[in-house]
Amino acid sequence: MIDEVIVETKNLNWSYNETKVLDNVSIDIQFGTFSGILGPNGAGKTTLLKLILNLLKVEKNSILIRGKDIKNYSRKELARIEAYVPQSIKMDFNFTVEQVVLMGRTPFLGRFDRESGRDFEIAEWAMKETGVLGLKNKLITQLSGGELQRVVIARALTQEPIIMALDEPTSHLDIHHQINILSILRSLAKKEGLTIVAVLHDVNHALEYCNNIFLLDQGKIVDSGSPEKVITPEVMKNVYNLDVNIKKNPFTGNPYIVHDYA
DSSP, rough: OOTTTEEEEEEEEEEEEEEEEEEEEEEEETTTTTEEEOSTTTSSSSHHHHHHTTOOOTTEEEEEETTTGGGGOOOHHHHTTEEOSSSSOOOOOOOBHHHHGGGGGGGSOTTTTOOHHHHHHHHHHHHHHHOOGGTTTTTTTGGOHHHHHHHHHHHHHOOOOOOEESSSSTEEEEEEEEHHHHHHHHHHHHHHHHHEEEEEOOHHHHHHSSSSEEEEEETEEEEEEEEHOOOOOHHHEEEEEEEEEEEOOTOOEEEEEEOOOO
């Protein structure tokens, strides 16, 4: 399955109030990869992510999930394939962490069904994978930002998806929690074969954690492929108007950018 194309967009176009947001976007996302969607503000990153999740209306046969037109999936079918972690998370109700994580089992339950022992096992596994098992009896309103983000990822993981799509999963987090979240996502891709697709703002995060990058600018794909191929000084100048040098991380050997702060 490692070479299987999970998501394919074909000449994807999308407009809002006659303003073109995405222009002829064609990408392939392979099984078990961690793909980063990069680009400056207004490039169309979140729109692309929402289209892949069928949260916005899309033309027939412009997005395929496992070779099938996304429009031909029912909502419940798609919820068993794709899980979504949005950028803004507001939970002001007095549920425990375990109760919130168990909400990820909803696509597998009938209207009046209660969670089975198997559902609780899956939720416990998801909490363990994301490091929140010790918080399972804590109220969701008592969590820090980093803890809450891990709980939401655990809830998504409890859906047993093939694809997890995240919109800026590290926004509003301090650097420790940013690295923690990205490390969890990379581990899930490597160990569990989960396909991760994330909108990212920090280019260095993408260089360190992603297998694959889709770089957008003004609604068009500038380039896609490995981080080393896509992120070059020339591209950074053209897309971000930044003069950068590419260095090698002395701890991991992966590339990272440095730029003039003047």
